[in-house]
Structure formats: structure tokens, C-alpha cells
Amino acid sequence: MPRERAVLALADGRVFEGEPFGARGETVGEVVFNTAMSGYQEVLTDPSYKGQIVCMTYPHIGNTGVNEEDPESRRPWAEGFVVREASPVASSWRATATLDAYLRGHGIVGIQGIDTRALTRHLRDHGAQEGVIATGDVDPRAVVAKAKASPGLLGRDLVKEVTCQAPYAWGESAWRLGEGYTAPPPARFHVVAYDSGIKRNILRQLTAEGCRLTVVPAFASADEVLALAPDGLFLANGPGDPEGVPYLTESVRRLVERGLPTFGICLGHQILALALGARTFKLPFGHHGANHPVKDLGTGRVEITSQNHGFAVDPDSCAAAGLEVTHVNLNDGTCEGLRHRSLPVFAVQYHPEAAPGPHDSHYLFRRFVELLTQSRGR
Amino acid sequence: MPKRTDIRKILLIGSGPIVIGQACEFDYSGTQACKALREEGFEVVLVNSNPATIMTDPEMADRTYIEPLTPEVLERIIAVERPDALLPTLGGQTGLNLAVALADRGVLERFGVELIGAKIEAIRKAEDRELFKAAMQRIGLELPRSGYARSVEQAREVVRDVGYPAIIRPSFTLGGTGGSIAWNPDELEGAIRWGLQQSPVGQVLVEESVVGWKEFELEVMRDLRDNVVIVCSIENFDPMGVHTGDSITVAPAQTLTDKEYQLMRDAALAIIREIGVETGGSNIQFAVNPADGRLVVIEMNPRVSRSSALASKATGFPIAKIAAKLAAGYALDELRNDITRETPASFEPTIDYCVVKIPRWAFEKFPEADQTLTTQMKSVGEVMAIGRTFKEALQKAVRSLEQDRAGLGLDRPPPDLETLRDRLRVPNPDRLLYLAEAMRRGLTREEIAGLTRIDPWFLAQMEELIAFEEAFRQAPDLSRETLRRAKRLGFSDRRLGELAGRPEAELRQARLAHGIRVTFKVVDTCAAEFVAHTPYLYSTYEEEDEAPPTARPKVVILGSGPNRIGQGIEFDYACVHAAFALREAGVEAIMVNCNPETVSTDYDTSDRLYFEPLTLEDVLNIVEKEQPLGVIVQFGGQTPLKLAVPLERAGVRILGTSPDAIDRAEDRERFADLLRKLGLQQPPNGSARSADEAVRIADTLGYPVLVRPSYVLGGRAMEVVYEEARLREWMRESAHVSPDHPILIDKFLEDALEIDVDALCDGQDVLIGGVMEHIEKAGIHSGDSACALPPYSIGDDQVERLRTQTRALALELGVVGLLNIQFAIKSDTIYVLEVNPRASRTVPFVSKAIGLPLAKLATRVVLGARIAELGVREVSDLPYVSVKEAVFPFVKFPGVDVILGPEMRSTGEVMGIGREFRTAYLKSQLAAGSTLPRGGKAFLSVRNRDKRAIVNIGRNLAEMGFRLVATRGTAKVLERHGLAVDAVHKVAEGWRPNIVDFMKQGEIALVINTPEDGRARKDSYLIRRTAVMQNIPYYTTMDGAQAALEAIEAQRTGVLEVQPLQAYYEGLKT
């Protein structure tokens, strides 16, 4: 029986041939690899992957299917999905569908059966780059040409495509086995969270620590935020280049300068740095995984972190911005956490909310609440 | 937190002989620890009784004690060495239990020895099931409901709560020894008694059953700064109820969502912190209810384990090495990841392949044993395979097992459906094959999952394989597309050939013609995120091969595959030495092996490691790519030796002894010609193709005869036959004669001495490594009998004749490298029993005894050096005696008789060294776990032939103050010689109390029982079995008993001296 075909073509001309899964068709995005061995559904639904085609390095993906509890946002955002082998069955007591059906349902094109390790090595050595997945009988050369023509992430505003359109309140707390998502404990603080592509587990973690949340669109102005009379500000993760969202950076600058206690994660960390005058740059292939060691310079402790970013803050630019580096990545020494010298502001580049990934860094949410407590006292 | 400077000298305890549940993995961990600590400048004192380990090589530690692992001996060593610290977590359960014993006796305190890695409280909390349970409850984790029992009555009480089936788990044991599942009240009593007896502290946990839940393991590392990482998750294919050591396991976990995995990870972190293991690796086991995700904790091992060896090999993260450094004070982030070099060890490996481990059992050696797999481990070894997918890894693992299986085909007549369902329901060693068969026969996934409780994901994976097989079988399509798919699914050429009804070679040709070639990928801990610097490789069928060969001269060493009875750690030892020698000689050492427990599969051992099955196809793939100078087959035992001829035929150069010489030694007829030519004797023999012919030949030779099928190795199905009736029976039951496979019949040499000789030959000169005299007479497999080096009873002239014959055989065969010969001496005639043109099981023992690394020297010879150039000379006149003793797994196999015979059944060995034979033998007995008594009642019951000899033994025992107890016949003889003896009843006599009652009451301190040949054995079977179960020292041969007597004398007359190898060798130089 002849098998269906699919190709993944990279902008530098490298082509991988495999088989389609998920939706059929064509898709374009920056191809990145993720080394997490569990949590593909969370990865797919992380809005930070907007604009990117994700290759999972672990070969068996989809083993536990998909379920209603694990999405990190309202839909999958990855532009395409690349795996060595997608499981034909879903084996989990929580599963509601197979991965294949889920991707089909959301129109996400996938390719499987390719040498994903070769792809990963290629991206590692030549950098993340634009790519196209096309299914059916296509001419690989034409697909390469499309990949070449794709604009890339630099300077692009992808946030506007993932952010919510109107403010909303969040009322769900942490997940527990046997109970699912729990009801929030009594709130002590009101926090406004900018939705630049926020993951639900961030909201849940904040809620679990006693924050009442109002989530606002990334384009909400500083005044609109202030009108909500928040005790604190949260800056979320999100897709693409932090320099692509100057309006958000501008709002953040105004809010932070007013002394609003602020906590940022991932894109939020970068926006905060930009807002205070530091610089960001693009990493060759980014950090996408759940095993990155990060050292808290304050305590000397190492946390295993969940990461998903293609840009980073230039540590040399921090001092002038009044920022100090609080966390570093032990693999490559990049900046993983910042704190302002005088303002009640801190941020991390990685994902303390995990989902997927280890829970080592949950303490940061408590740290934020402590900050809120102190600020209220003042 | 850098290295500690307040400690200088560290004591490491090894795990002793290889037994079920404790195999080479602790040599791997111990060797890594020795290297790691010495690298940091610590002085290392090592104690282990197992000579076949790399860790006991004199270069590995500063002071190496090959001494019995008993608290008394350890105390003496501590008194002499005064170490600052004891690292107890790398020597398996044995090392850990000894550390506890030393602490309990106040030895550690008295000599100011600090426990590093895990403090005594932590060890107790983890190992004492009651303390553990309390600890888990403190941190809010669930365990199956349970209660503790120190008696059957208490157990009944607990069962009222937990119900049946009840899981019985003794405290402080390993490999589930003493554990069982009691399905009903009838089974409970026996199960409890056994458990209580096996637990060193007389305590068992009686637990609610979670049989059928999913079983997982996490390997956890912690440092003194409280950084914790998970190195690897492992999922058991076989659900709860089958010991993890007996389960097929898979890394990483396959069927957990991230939420569930993180719950487990959180639990693991909480556990290691609560238990308080300070540094190093621990293994934590969990069960998960597949219906609702409920997670319960099963146990924690506060030490490195078999699973941590697996996890190290599966991820590239050297757990034991890092654990040792953490114990010495480092923090995880101060240590680097050797593979990536640039990143630190404080991370969690992520992998981009799938790893499958399959256990290897040895039930063919114990046909009476119950093959049901349960909570007590029964396997003797394991293989691991790496593939890009589970399917590929599974198939590679199956063909790594060395069971002549090329894939998932059922290698026996298909059972009827009811039997098949039964084979699925009741876990057994071949369940994997029955699963495949069930799929072929159309049982649905739901039904199979219901019968086995195996996760449907695994079943679906297997279904894909079987669906391909069936399609291919019906229409063998050798197109590029299909063959590439087949190879990517992990099918071997041979299996495809079987399915297509064509020879393997044809399939190979077809795929090569299509350009379908293997690719190699690197195990790098990081899924290619960083560049890897260690060529630790596995094969797969992908697009990119990422490990081009180097331009250096290189040699491939073929390893020995899974541990099994007859082929164990000794062969890995030799392979490791070969790798070391190649590297020293500036030749790139390429290792091929598939056993995750071993030192040979440490990526540090060789220059390049291929973690691959040892089949012709897999080896040719490597050789074609590497283009080595040649392949060495003589160190890995029978496995690579078998490949010599096919490899040579495929154009591969075999280094060392030629395949033709190997064939000359192995082929019956050519071997006979060889002996004839040299004028050497062989036991008279013949071969038969039918029962009648066999009887005719036996009549000519005269009974007893030794019979064996011609194609089996390791003495399998060999038997000494005393009469025609039994011969006919054996022909029917075991022989499987066919024209191609005649049975071999030897005249059995009764009362002959057996001698093993290991020698090295370069084609022109011969160096005799050692002449070992067996304690037990010929007829007991050389692997199972104790032996002494130098010989303790034969004369110098005989030794000289043995040496001469060895030289003649080596030279005539043209051996280049090692050879081993087994001789028998009867009435001053020397017979050659067998010549093995390869490294033997005794090579490590001899090397340790004489202080010369024979396998290393052999490697240099194989590379072309002359013996004269090696700068060594034959060692003679050793001023001390070394004794090797075998260790048996009988305790694990109820129903199996412990009688020794020509079929090897031991799993491991120990060594005792002393100034004289009797102290060396005494040490060997202690090391083998047999605590010889100083007094009490000695029970004697011997067959008629031995009645004469027992008198002397009885007299000696009486003189030493033993009370003699004997069965009627033996008692009569003793009485006639004026000895006071209490007669006791045999079980068969029907009177109570009988001898077994006395043994169970703890009245008997020593058992000497030589059974009659053949059927009469059944009478005394219970006596021997009871001795095993009650751990009463027992001897089933007169030679063993005689030696034991001397040892008992030695024990009464003096304290045991301890001395490190290094000091013994000092004595050699002067």
C-alpha cells in the first residue's frame, strides 16, 4: 500500500521526507526543537509557540492522547508539529482523543517518520530557521522556496494574534489528582496580568497563592490597567520577538515606574528588561525543554526548569537599567532572572509554572506574593 | 561546596558474589566509585569477596581486600586500615547491610568512621518497612494499606484488614528474597514463615495487593546542598506483581501525562528529602492505578541499584561516579557532564530514543523450579537495547538475549487458545512471545490487556510489529519501501528471512542492494541539544549517521551478552581488560555488548562503545562501518566464539587464535584426532543417533557414562547415567536427538580429580597462568566446584605433566591468546576433558591469585607481541593459597534439589586467600555465606560408597566437640567405630520428630549428606532443601566435607588474618 507523503523543508534547503499526521495541507513557521519528554499537549497549546513549528525530540509522542484538562490556553498554537512517531492510540485514564484527531480537529499540520534527531542537530548547528511542512505529492524544491520566502520572527508582533480581546477574570486554581482543577483560596491581592499569550497554569499558580486575577489584553494601556486598581502586575509569556511589541513595553514602563510590584515570566521578563532600558537578543536555537538547570544566585540552589524562549536578555545591558541578574542558566550562562535594584520588580526567563516540566520553581509565585505583601505594608 | 578535605581515606564495600538480584551492576558502580574517588586524591580501601570484579583489580584501589564480607572481617579491616569514612551506598544491599551491621556493633563509632552518602538513620528509614511507612505518611504520600508482622499470628491479623491476595515483603532483603504473594489462607502461613526467615531482622510487611497497577521507578540524585535531580524514569511493561528485576522495563516512562509524571517527581523529591539520603543515587518505586491515576509508593532503595545501572546506561549519566563525588562533598553543579563537557551534572537527562530491558532467566538449569514470575526476582541477567522507537528497541533486546531468537516468533509448538490465555494471565519468562502469538491468533487488545494488565500502548506497539510480520509472511515483498520500513521497525534480517522462508543472507543482500544501511546515533544525555564528546553509540535505521569512524587503528572486542549461568561477569572482566590493554597499546578499543550491568558497557571503558546485540548482522554492521584491524572473540565467552566462523566467512579478520583452531577444539572428531596426534588421553567416548545406539555404546564403555546433546553449551542437559533404564529415559526426555545432532556419550571417570589450567600462548611460547585443583571430584561442573591454586593434593610431578600437556595442546592448536583446559586424573592417568581456546571463567581468579593480568597480557599477544616481550614470567611457588568457591541460587528456587552435577548451576563465585589451604578454604566458605560452626550438632548421612570415609570425618568432628547425629545406616557405621552418635529418623521413615524437624528447630549446625545416585536421592532431598532454607552449612560431597572439616579446625585454632592483595603481591617480588 503506497503511503502518504509529507515533507519538511528548511529555509537553508535541507529537506526531510516523512508521512503526514494531523491535518493535511501546508504550514510555515520557525522550526524549533523541544526536548521535554512529557507534556506535548501543554507544548502545543502554549501561545508562545505561535509562529513556530515544533519538533519534539522524544520519538514517541501522543502516547497518552489528549484530554480536556491539559491545554494551556484555548487552542493549540504551534504552526506545525514534527515527531518521529505519533501514537495511533491514546492510553490514559484522562484521554478523550488521540493526538492525531486533535491536530486534525484544529487544523494543525504534522509530519512524522522523519529523522528528528538529524533535524535537531541541524537546528543546533545552523540555528532555528523558517520551515514549511507540506503534505501530499509536493515538489520539495518549491517547498524550500516557500520556507526561504517566509519572513521570520525578528521584529514581528505575534502577540496580537494570541492575546485576548477583552479583560476577563480568572477563577481556577491548581490541579489535584482526583479533584481536577480546584477552587481558588480566598484572595488577598488583586493582580492584573497582561495576556501576551499567557499560559493557564500561570494564572492557576497565582490564584493558588491568593491572587485575584484580571487578565487584560496586551494592548491595554497603562491607564486602563491603573483604573483596575491592582496591587500588582504580572507580565506573561508569549510568542516571538520582544521588540515586536513596543506598545506593551511602553505600558509596562509606565506601570513599573509607578512602583507597581511586578513579576514577569519569559516574554514578560524580556519586556520588563526592555522597558527598563536593557537589551534583548536572539539565541541561536533557543531553550525549549524541561531539564534546564538554573542557579538562583541568591540561595545557590539549582532548579530544574521548564523553558521556552528564543530570545534572551543581554546581561551586560542590565546594570545600566538598574537591573541585577538573579538567576543564570548553568548550561550556557545566559540570564535567567532579574531583579530591579530599587523597584519592586523581578522576573525570570523560564517557566516556574511548569506545565510541562518540573515544579522546582513554584517558590517564585510565593516570592511575588511576599513582594505584594511588603508593598502593601509600605 | 567543594571536595571535603577533612577525610582522606575512604572504605568501600563491594557486593560480593553474583547472586540473583545482585549482579555485575555493583561492580560497575563500585569501579566507577573507586575511579572517581581516587581521581580526587582520596585513598581508597576496597573490600569484596568476588575476584571476578574489575573493582578488585589491584590498580583500582590503594588497598584491595578480597576477603569475606562479614561484619567480623570488616571490623578487622577497619581496625587495620582506620579509614576516615565508609561509603555504603555503592555495594548493593550487601554493602548497605554490612554498614548497618558495623554501625550496630559500634564499630564505626569505636574507630571514628563516618558514614558518607547516607547516614545510618536514613538507611534505616528507607530499609525498615515500618519506619518507611511512617515517613511516607508524614509527607502525605500514600502506600498500599499494610501492617507489620513478626509472627504468623500477627500476619493473620493484618490480612483481616488488607485481604487476599496479600503481598508479603520482608525488610532488608534484596531481589525480593523471601517475598511472595499469598492468594489464600493456606498459602499465608508458609509465605510468612519464609519471609520472616529471610529477613535479617525477622520482620515482614503484609500488604494490600496492587497487582496489575502500572509500576514505575525513578532514579534520583541529591547533593549536600539539597539539589535534587531525576536521572531517569523507568516504566515496567509487566505491571505490579512481577518484580522489577523480572519485568521488561522501558525508559523513559511512556504512558504518563506530564501532570502525572510531575506528581511522581514531586513525590520522589519529597521522599529523598524526608528519608534524608544526603547524597547520591536512590531508586524509588511507585505504582499507579491505571483507572484513576492514584499513586502509591512501593519502596525506596537508598543506594545505587540494578536500575541505576540501567538508568546510567540508558541516559549516559554515570550515577555511581557522580554519587561518589557527591559523597566526597561536591555539589551537582560543581561536577560536569562528561558527555557534553560544557554543561554541568546538575540537570535531568533527556533522551531521544527508547530503551528496553529484558531479563534473562536460567530455568533450563532448574527444570523443577516454578517459572511463574512474582514478587521475588528469579532472573540471572538482563539485556538492554536502544532504538529510536520502542518497537525497534524491543526487537533488538529480544535478539540480544542469546536464546537463538531472531524476533518475536514462537519457538515452540503453538499452544491451544486456553493454554495461551493462561500463559498471558500468569506471568512467565516467555510471556512476550505468547503475547505476540496471541496477537497472531487474533485475540483483541482489550482481551489481552484484561488478561495481562499490560498497558494498551505497549500492546498497540506490538500489534504493529505482528501486523507487519503477518503481511510480510503472506507476501514477502523485498521492495525498498517495505524493507526500509521493516528495518525501521527493528526487524532483523534473520527474522525477515524466517518470515519470507528465505535465508538471512538473501534478505541482507536485498536490503544492501537497495542501499538500506544502518545508521549510528549517539547517546548524549541531552537529545542533541549540545555536542557530545563520547562515542557511545546505538544503531538504528535513520537518515543521518552521526558518528564517522576515526582514522586511528582500531580493534573490535565482542562482549559476552547477558549474564546467565555459565557465562557471567568473568567474561566481562576479560573484555574490559582487553579494552584497557588496547588503549594502553594505542589502539582504539571498540566494545560491542548489550548487557547494561557491566563495566564493559561503561562508555569510559573503551574508546567507542556500541550498545548492540551480539548477532552476526549487528556485528557486521559495526565492522563494515569501522573497518577495524580485526575482531577479538576470545574474551566474551561462548557468545562471540560462536560468531568467529561466520564472521571470518564474511571476510572479517579474527585476531588471535584462528577460527579453524577454535573449530578444532570444539569439533568432537577433529578434537579426538588432535589428542591422538599428541598421544594424549581422552575419556573413552562415542556418539549416538538413536536410543539403541546409545545403549550399545554405553555397554561398550561401561557404566556410568556421561551423556549430553551435542549442540548445547554450558553443560546443559548433561547427566551421569548409571544404568540402561535411565539412559533410555534420558534419551526420551532430554536428548532431542537428530541426525545433525547426535548425543555424545563419555565414559564417566569415577573418583577422578579434576584440574583446570589457564594458559597464554603466542603460537610459539606458552605461559601457564595457573593450575587449579578442584576440591570436588570430576563430575561436578568446573564452574560449580571449589578449586585451589596452587593444587593442594596432587604431586609436583603430576603438575609438571599437566603443564607439559597444556603446552603441547596450545602449540599444536596454534593458540594466540588464552586457553583453558580441564583435565581429569584417575589412577595417575591424565585425561583431557575439554579445551576452550578462549578466556575462561577462571581467568579473573587466576589473575588475582598470581598477580598477573592474564587477559591484558593476552590482548597484547593477540596484537602481535611475543610472550617474551611482555616482561612477565610464570609464577610458581606462591607463598599463599587461593581458593575459589561457587555460589548457588537454590534459595530462590523451591523444589529444586541442590545436588551438584556436570550441569553448571552456580551464579557466582568468591575467593579466599590464606597462608594455607584450610584458612583459604575457610574464607571461601564464609564469603560464600556459609557460616561454619564452632560446635553443636553435626548431622551425617552418606551413601554407602562414602561410609568408610565418613568415619574419619565423624571422629574429627567428635574430637572438636561436635555431637554427631546420623541416619540409621550412617549411625551404625560410626558406632561400630566407637563413636557416640544419636540416630535420627529420615522423613520417609514416618516417625516424628525426624531430621527435618530437628533442622527446622535450629538444632543442627552442620549437614553432611551425600546422596545415592539416581532415584534414591529423593529420600534425602528434603534434608538438603531444608539446609538451604534454614541456611545451615551443608556439604553434598565427601571432598567438600573433608575440606570443610579442615576449615572448621582452622577456625577454632586462630583468628582470621586479613591482608590486601597489594601486600600479597609484595611477597611475590621478593
Ligand SMILES: Nc1ncnc2c1ncn2[C@@H]1O[C@H](COP(=O)(O)OP(=O)(O)O)[C@@H](O)[C@H]1O
Ligand atoms: N502491594 C503490592 N502489590 C502488588 N505487587 C507488589 C506490591 N508491593 C510490591 N509488589 C511487587 O513486588 C516487587 C518487589 O517488591 P519490592 O518491595 O520492590 O522488593 P525489592 O526490595 O526486592 O525490590 C515490586 O517490584 C512489585 O512488582
Ligand SMILES: Nc1ncnc2c1ncn2[C@@H]1O[C@H](COP(=O)(O)OP(=O)(O)O)[C@@H](O)[C@H]1O
Ligand atoms: N568423562 C568424564 N568423567 C567425569 N567427569 C566428566 C567427564 N567429562 C566431563 N566431566 C565433568 O563434567 C563437567 C562439565 O563438562 P565439560 O565438558 O567441561 O562441559 P562445559 O562445556 O559445560 O564446561 C566437567 O567440569 C567435569 O567435572
Ligand SMILES: [Mg+2]
Ligand atoms: Mg524493588
Ligand SMILES: [Mg+2]
Ligand atoms: Mg568445562
